[in-house]
Amino acid sequence: MSQPIPITPELVGEAYAALASGDPATVRQYWSQDLVWLVPGNHALAGTYRGLEAFLDFMRKTALLSNNSFRMDPITVLTNDEYSADVTHNLGFRAKTPGDATSPYSKLDIDVIHLLRWRDGKVVEGRGAVFGDGTTRFDQFWSQVAADGTRTDQ
Structure with missing residues (x-):
């Protein structure tokens, strides 16, 4: 019987690095084909993504909507035998944001x-949690915005 693979902060970092690499073979080393990913919020990207391809499509959409500026800077990682919890600082700039750069829709910083x-x-399952006014900023950032600054979808 094989030994279980220990979940360590280093393993979590390797999984995110594999995802950032964009190389499908590397991604599959750390992310399960039957992955289920839950994106919180009230915007077009919110919801449950079932399967690695659906999750990777979601990741491609975040890159497109942020003009490849979206990034997650690690703060800390906690692990046990089955779970990891990582705290990250997320920063991104929305592509083609109407209005000026000070619009709450133009920058994500949470x-x-x-x-x-x-x-x-x-990773077989993942979900994000956003707190306080970060939830509003998260929804605003990922929602479609009309030229007058109003949200055009939920």
């Missing part, structure tokens, strides 16, 4: 916690 469940060294 702290987030991602709760990941692991099996056999791969």
Whole structure:
């Protein structure tokens, strides 16, 4: 019987680095084909993504909507035998934001916690948690915005 793969902060960092690499073979080393990912909020990207391809499509959309500026800077990682929780500082700038650069829709600058469940060294489930006024800013940033600054979708 094989030993379980220990979930460590280093493993979590490697999984995110694999995701950032964009290389499908590297991503599959850390992210399960049957991944389920929950994006919180009230915006077009919110919802549950089932399967690695659906999750990667979501990631491509975030890159497109942020003109590849979206990033998650790690703050700390907690782990046990089945879960990891990572705190990140998320920063991004919305592509083609109407109005001036001071619009609440143009910049995302929040702290987030991602709760990941692991099996056999791969992420099988994930969800994000955004707190306080960060939830409003998260929704505003990812929502479609009309030229007059109003949200055009939920």
